[in-house]
Amino acid sequence: MSVTLRLATEDDADAVLAIYAPVVRDTAISFELTPPDAAEVRSRIRNLLAHAPWLVCVDGGSVIGYAYAAQFRARPAYRFTMESTVYVHADHRGRGVGRTLYTALFDCLRIQGFLGVIGGITLPNAASVALHESMGMRRVGSFEKCGFKFGAWHAVGFWEMELAPHAAEPREPMSLAEAAATPQWRDALERVAR
Secondary structure, X not given: OOOEEEEOXXXXXXXXXXXXXXXXXXXXXXXXXOOOOHHHHHHHHHHHHOOOOEEEEEEOOEEEEEXXXXXXXXXXXXXXXXXXXXXXXXXXXXXXXXHHHHHHHHHHHHHHOXXXXXXXXXXXXXXXXXXXXXXXXXXXXXXXXXXXXXXEEEEEEEEEEEOOOOOOOOOOOOOHHHHHOOHHHXXXXXXXXX
């Protein structure tokens, strides 16, 4: 697989929506009930990139997958823990795109100085569980019947991984702009894409 990884831009909204809308419309994987429109996706990309990475995987000029991280919860004590999300276009699943995106995303989070990452998965979803566990994440629990979609109740499992040791006095994470300007950031994206 020969791909390019880069930070998303608002111009990627239509491509992101082409990947995400069928997941919302046709599955319980996302608990959104109706797909957002392109303006909403642009807003989400813009707002998230103010703090954390949103990566796209490009093959032949087309976005074939994306992954992003957002703060796990809003209160300040959670600022060292991120929640990860990855989606791959249906035509490219099972080809290592999700693993490539997650590897790069987790490297970028380490560069920023985040210490932990959490992934939530609507269950059952064997492919997503396999991806998260192949990345070194371990299941830490689940909430049963917490989401109602398509006339049924759905469970959500949570997986977590330590990105770096948790120091007694952790340094504050770098801004995305500061981290993305480092040679380590560029090297991480290029190395993983190879």
